[in-house]
Amino acid sequence: MNTDWISQIKRGTLEYAVLLLINKFDRYGYDLIQTLNKYTMLNTNESTIYPLLRRLMKNGYLDSYWQNIEEGTPPRKYYRITKSGTLYLDKLKCDWCKLIENINDIEKE
Template identity: 50%
Template sequence: MNIDDWKSQVKRGTLELCILSLLSKKDFYGYELIEVLGSWSIVSANENTMYPLLRRLTKEGYLESYWQENNDLPKRKYYHITDLGIRYLTEMTVLWKTLTKSVNDIQNYKEEF
């Protein structure tokens, strides 16, 4: 395995958490999520990744979608986190914090004599 393979695995496991975290703050349309996540290259996503993930999260009940007119622009499909999605995000956040603390502790481990 090379570093790109490892990066891909890490990204796959955290992208869902990042999307739900953003949607817990405000509603976004799909391409807007792609643009915002692009600010952090480790979790950036393209359309081929984003839209299937948004469809799956919607199908699982974590998100709802709706169409909104935007002045002279075409209608956009926005995503909104549901109560079930908030509960899922809360559980994911607890696990994420536990995981990152454990990894940091392991990386800083010094055997005491």
């Protein structure tokens, strides 16, 4: 397995995957990690996901809120996509489709 190549692919697609997940419903960081870790090519950890979430918030694509789940447990910080984030996600989807189309065309050559 070419770990360097996989690392580069993951770096380029993790942002897209996170926005896709949060677009479905609001999520907290650990939930994102658990969900992404179901997919071997997107396996991640806290030192990757939280800086990414902070950057997406800084860029205005996400905002956050705290929510208590159960009495006696600490509150969780949930992330939700903003209107700007939805527009950005739409652009990423378009770019992703073009990339897949280009790769498929190259394979046919």
